[in-house]
Amino acid sequence: MEDRARTTAARVLENRRLWDERVPINAASEFYDLTGFRSGRDDLDSFQLDELGDVDGLDLAHLQCHIGLDTMAWARRGARVAGLDFSAPAVETAAALAAEAGLEGRARFIAADVYDAVEELGARAFDVVYTGNGALMWLPDISRWARTVAGLLRPGGRLYLAEFHPLTDVLDDEDGATVVRDYFSRGARTYYSPGSYADWSAETVHNNATEWHHTLGDVVSAVAGAGLRVQFVREHETIPFQRYAALVADGGRFRYADRRTRLPLMYSLAATADA
Template sequence: MDTSAEADEHVEDNRRHWDERVPIHVAGSFYNLDGFRAGEEDLDRFQLDEMGDVSGLDLVHLQCHIGLDTLSWARRGARVTGLDFSAPAIEAATELAEQVGLDDRARFVAADVLDAAQTLGTHRFDVVYTGTGALMWLPDITRWAATVAALLRPGGRLYLAEFHPLTGVLDDDHGATAAGDYFARGARTYTSPGTYAGWNAETVHNTTTEWHHTLGDVLSAVAGAGLRIEFVHEHATIPFQRYGALVADGGRFRYPDHAAALPLMYSLAATAPA
């Protein structure tokens, strides 16, 4: 387990990493900002079904990056707040909100997710939302869950859609055999240039640290924060080709028909006491 000082150093490395990659993500084709400006969105169908009508709800998106998912919920009628530790990401999200005419119902705040309750003051929300690729950047999942609970109004709801933690330990070619220890917690530090949105991009801040949280860790943290778990659903599709063997399926990827399928994503909803 990291000490607090070690975790802080890792988080700062991660912040520099993400700050540097924001302009690459904004300018490249991976996030398709031109398509978004034209009205397209890329939320999973299951997220739309499970979230239901968000019209008139106050929603905070933790770890929002450049704000596409945040603004997608705003387009569907929510009043949204996006929060991310990268100031350049927040600047890009704010600019995008203005470009698509949603700046009257969207605001973006630069802050560490674990400090969100203090940063946002007394404001409380109907929905706390967090999307794919977020939880692995958090050194303390218990503190995260307590933050979520502090942000919710009585009866408010956490909705989480995330990569299944099993995907982090399977082999890259087929996603069929274990290539790591599912139960190994603690920091995992990597050095890799470029970005998933442009592997050939020239970058300087290439060291990042992730923290592996099992599905049980997440569920226990949410329940331990006093939230009542409504459901946990595991899903057979993922937004990108996580393993070489996956095949395209309507803008998502899944295991081929002849292969034994494993969960690629999961979603979770939990409610605060009324």
């Protein structure tokens, strides 16, 4: 068990180095479009805005926030936000962007491991915990994550998760339909990934990434097991980037070209803490 913990810690450290290196690449990319962000654009899915609803005046924690664009999108809608990420360069970039956007009073950013969020942000200090878009796959222990979320929420507070569907982890990168990996395999998967999803041509040094696959059932069970009451789980047919070559653009999102043979690309989950 001790050797396994050391191996996991080494993989997390390797992931952090990978993400640290990609912060300036991502910040300079068209994918993140910081020029558009500075002019008021954000990239929250419409279903997220509908499902989470009005956040004006609420305290919101965004776990694994990267450079904070979604965090600040909620701040622009009136929330008082705290973004947390294990990458110090990402947090520094987010804080600088918040200052440029005039959001210093509404947005703060902390560099810390997600499992330390209660100690870093405050126990039962938030009305909303928000996370998603490729966050959970970087976590080795989904049950510990759910307990961390529960520890952050005030009585009656809400978890809102908008995440890539775990089915997308096991489908072929070209056709997005052929199963090429085991959906029920929960071990760590380490792979070589030079460049960045925001700029595949970028030259990078830290290229070994490790992900942990969590099925939809794993996530729902972890949330319920942490004492949160699941309100809904909804699956969605669009995704913010071209996950598979077979997907086509549609209104700033991507979907399967043939709507008769669709598979879920994202899902959303909401849960509440007991009042």
